[in-house]
Amino acid sequence: MTETEAKKAPEGPQDRLAQVVDLLQRHKLIEDLTHRQEGGHQALVESLVHRQNLAELQRKLNELHPADVARILEALPFEERLTIWQLVKAERDGDILLEVSDAVRETLIADMDDHELLAAAKEMNADELADLAPELPRDVVHELMESLDGQQRERVRSALSYDSDQVGALMNFGMVTIREDVSLEVVLRYLRRLKELPGHTDKLFVVDYDGVLKGVLPIKRLLVNDPEKQVSDVMASDPVTFHPDEDAYEAAQAFERYDLVSSPVVDKNGKLIGRLTIDEIVDLIREESESEVLNMAGLREEEDIFASVWRSLRNRWAWLAINLVTAFAASRVIGLFGDAIERLVALAALMPIVAGIGGNSGNQTITMIVRAMALDQLGSGNTLRLLRKELGVSLINGLIWGGVIGVVAWLLYDSWKLGAVMVAAMTLNLLLAAFMGVLIPMTLAKLGKDPAMGASVMITAVTDSGGFLIFLGLATFFLMG
Amino acid sequence: MTETEAKKAPEGPQDRLAQVVDLLQRHKLIEDLTHRQEGGHQALVESLVHRQNLAELQRKLNELHPADVARILEALPFEERLTIWQLVKAERDGDILLEVSDAVRETLIADMDDHELLAAAKEMNADELADLAPELPRDVVHELMESLDGQQRERVRSALSYDSDQVGALMNFGMVTIREDVSLEVVLRYLRRLKELPGHTDKLFVVDYDGVLKGVLPIKRLLVNDPEKQVSDVMASDPVTFHPDEDAYEAAQAFERYDLVSSPVVDKNGKLIGRLTIDEIVDLIREESESEVLNMAGLREEEDIFASVWRSLRNRWAWLAINLVTAFAASRVIGLFGDAIERLVALAALMPIVAGIGGNSGNQTITMIVRAMALDQLGSGNTLRLLRKELGVSLINGLIWGGVIGVVAWLLYDSWKLGAVMVAAMTLNLLLAAFMGVLIPMTLAKLGKDPAMGASVMITAVTDSGGFLIFLGLATFFLMG
Structure with missing residues (x-):
């Protein structure tokens, strides 16, 4: 960020973050912290130096923005993370807990006793409490709810x-x-009497005596218009509004499309009940795209990169197990053609090419479709047209790349028939990949699932089994006369 | 969005979008448009109905937010897209061009003559012009630049x-x-004299007579403080600032961390030269995650889902060609073990299991690492630790799932030795997958490339060739006495 060369610019939060990261690296504090339990005389001396460093670090940490402390905690392995966490002033715990990722938050909460948790949560707003509550111990949540006033609890x-x-x-x-x-x-x-405005207040909400939303007054208009004017003359009466039971991802798209900073949430009767702000939306967009990537790779959830081996296993097992079954199925397909392979061992060498390229091409198609679905560009009206296009791309790819590899196979194994089987198998498997690449995410979506869910494992299963079946089947039919 | 049940809430832009989409679907206008060239008497009657529909559609379209028109254009196949594009009022062309995706923008620009392009661009700000300029014909850009005043051109x-x-x-x-x-x-x-404030103005920039940034005055503070106070008493003197040559993705992370709406951009001397706003940042975050997904699948760029087959081929060829080479390499590895396969055809059936599960597991690892790198959580200090964890996960997965499939192979082919080779090969290939899953994105990043680039193709290449080599090698050594 603003580096040292920019002496004249004011020092911002980024500079302070850079300083702490620098401090952590320069003094190798991270490593010191790791080895602090190793005994001996030398350790004592080091520990004195160490304690000075810790004090400096603590001072710097407390100057940091909570989001920056969260970022540092996320980038540290478990043990060091807790050491830094204990250095942070107790009154900042709540802000930082709200900033860290779910996986890391869990490790921090596990390290706090009920008393600390209660103290951290007492500073929070209702929406922040609701974010945190599912991860807190039940009795802490209970005690917290008791301490709230009626409106907050509601x-x-x-x-x-x-x-x-x-x-x-x-x-x-x-x-x-x-x-x-x-x-x-x-x-x-x-406004002046309020002393402070909530974050991301770019508009004021105009309501009637029943709390029904009549419009919004953008701060911009408040500032540039004559103060004598009435709110009703200046306000926007057709704001973008949301319902609480609406899909959050659609709300995020609306925020992107209309460049919103905040927006009112109303109930079915038009009564104002809350607001959405861009910071939550940005987090949502980030999470959405993350879960798309994770789901395609068959990971169940975001994984703290320093998560224990055990946690990682749990996260990855489901789809690996499914993959095991599909791989076994593909293996049985090959087993059916044992005789053919025994007679022409070249088939064993060539069949993974057919399967592999099919898998790759299918993954490309599925990625395209999942993206288009996320952007809401796919209606039932254009599915057929899209399928035609994908099949067209596959047909050409199959003929061209299949042709290349067919010629190579011909020359290598001195059999033009084998080459021709290769071209046909490649083309058919690529067509299968395109067809299933469109069908799989659409079917998942129809079933109300995430269209990206395990998409990569599924398409590979189809192109493997299918590729082996097509190639070995054609070979048996045309080569084993 | 706000559905019909919410009668009392004011009608927002979302409602108008819903109406147009409804209109397009209800009157099957899309299909009418497609078939309009088909001749005959019936077509004439239909064309009358059609013209009425078009008029209604045009009226509705012109009430829509430019971003919504853009969204509709993106969701339409080529021909229908141009029909709708011609219905849009010329003076809105510019706003809409700025909202559509790059791929779609290209198709729209290709449909406009120089005169229309100039008219659309004349309404734009300097930053908008700069966004559009690379895609405009050179003589249009030249003429545009001539028409600008000195500051704008600069x-x-x-x-x-x-x-x-x-x-x-x-x-x-x-x-x-x-x-x-x-x-x-x-x-x-x-401010009142300005009549209008730029979008996303949540703070005013405080500069000295040389234009050097001294701080920022958040609008919130302007509103709640006593008007008698001086700016210098109320302003924040340590704002988050950026340099124009800084990495935009780092700026996006800062916007997320500090919940910014706008932020000043200063040169090396601290002089204010522009500002960043959250709307651009949201677009960037969206694009960043998209390119991560696309790159992992080996797609070069975002593809308009209705792009021509030819464009799609160009987008996908590069990595498919690379995949062809790697698949061929894997095939040659198998070729080396032709004798072994001839003697024990079970090897041909089992080898894709080893390769396939390795590929899947490697993809999981690579996805994790690419994500952690995108979030800046990976420093050189924690690479080794991470590698240890990934290897640990692979070791356990290999022993357990390898064990399962090993027992199945034992029972199926009645050879405990074959089962044991299976376990060993699975475990070794999963370890290879973990190792390369960490190494590939880190090496790409070291080379200054996108760590996700073709990651899926590369890891599959390694786990295929490696898996075949390990499995067939172990089998030859232990089974072919």
Whole structure:
């Protein structure tokens, strides 16, 4: 970020982060911390140096933005992570817990006792509490809820009642509401009395006496218009609004399309109940694309890169086990053609080419489709057209690349028939890959699943078994007269 | 979005989008448009109905937000896309061109003549022009630049001089600057004189007489503080700032961490030269994760799902060709063991299991690493630790799943030796997959490439050739006495 050459620019949070990272690296504090239990005289001396370093580190850490502390914690292995976590001032625990990734948060919470957890959670808003609650011990949650006032408790309960992919789970309650029949001057005076505005307040929400949303007053308009004007003359009466049970990903797309910073959430009667802000949306977009990548590779969830071997195993087993079954099925297909392979061992060498290229091409198709579905570009109307296109691409790829490898096979094994079988098998398997590459994600979506879920394992299963069957079948038919 | 049940909430842009999509589907306008060239008497009658529909569609389209028109254009096949594009009012062309994806933008620009392009571009800001310029015909760009005033031309040139992954290419010039020695009252009056504030103005930039940034005045503070106060007393003097040659992805991470809406861009002397806004950052985050997904699958770029077969082929050929070479290499490895396979045809059936599971597991590892690198969680200090963990996971997976398949192979082919070779080969290939899964993205990153580039093809190449070599090698050694 702003490096040392930029002396004249004010020192921002990034500079402070760079300093701490530098400190961690320069003093090899990370390594010191790891080896601190190793005994001996030398260790004592080192530990004195070490304690000084720790004090400096602690001071620097407390100057950092909570998100930066979170980032440092995420990048540290388990043991060092907890050491740094203990250095952080207790009153900042809550802010930092809200910033770290789920996997890392779990390790930090496990390290805190109930008392510390309660203290950290007491500073939080209703929406923040709802984010954290599912991961807290049950008795801590109970005690927390008891300590809240009625409105807050209701808000936490309501936020918890939505699925994590619904707008209701993302909304917060930091709203400034005004009436439409007052002048901008009155609004300006009202804001001054508030002393502080909630984060990401780019518009004020105009409601009637029943709390029904009448429109929004963008701060921009408040600032440039004559203070004598009425709110109702200046406000926008057709704002983008959301319902709490709406799909959060669709809300994210609306934020992107309309370049929103904040937006009101209303219930079925149009009553204002909360708001969405861009920071939550950005996190959601990030998570969405992450889960797409993870799901395609057959990983169940995001994995803390320093997670224990055991946790990683659990995360990866499901799809590996499925892959085992599909690989075994492909193996049985080959088993059916044992005789043919015994008579012409070249088949064994050539068959993985057919399967492999089919898998790769299928993965390309599936990636395209999953992306188009995520962007909502696929309706039932254009599926057929898309399928035609993918089949066209596969046909040409099959004839051309199959042709290349067919000629090579011909020359290598001195059999033009074998070459021709290779071309035909490649082309057919690529067509199969295209067909299933379109069908698999669409079927998953129809079943209400994530279209990317294990897509890579599934397409490979089809192109492997299919490739072996097509190639060995054609070879048996045409070569084994 | 806000569905019909929400009668009381004001009608937002989403509702209007839903109406147009509905219109397109209900009247099957899309299909009408496709078949309009088919002749005959019936076509004439239909064309009358059709013309009415078109008029209604045009009216609705012109009420839509430009981003929504863009979305509709993206979801339509080529021919229908151009029909809708011609229905859109000329003065909105520019806004819509800026919203569509690169692939679709190209098809739209190809459909416009120089005159239309010039008219569309004339409405744009310097940063918008710079976004569009690389895709416009050279003489249109030349004429455009001639028509700009000195400052604007300088801004376009400067924006064009940065790579698309640098902050300079993303920044815009819609800034409101103020002095630090005035009162908030003066600032408020100044804003009122501006009549309109640039989008995403959540802070004003405080500069001295040389244009050097002294701090920022968040609008929130401007609103809640006493108007008598001086800017210098209220402003934040340590804002997050960026340099134009900084990595845009790092800037995006800073926006996420610090929940920014806008942020000043300064040169090496601290002089304010532009600003970054969250809307550009959201687009960048989306693009970044997209290119990660595409690169892993070996696709060169985002593909308009209705792109021509020819364009799709070009997009996918590079990695398919590489895959062909690697598949051929794997085939040659098998060729080396022709004798062994002839003697024990079970080897041909079992070898794809070893290769396939290795490929799947390697893909999981590589996905994890690419993600951790994207989030900046991988330093040189923790590579070894990570490698140890991945190798541990692979060892356990190999022994357990290898054990399962080994027992099956034993029972199936009645040879405990074959089973044992299977376990050993699975374990070794999974270890190879873990090792290369860590090594490949790290090496790519060291070479300054995208760590996800063709990662899937590369890891599969290694686990295929490696798997065949390990399995057939062990089998020859232990089974062919």
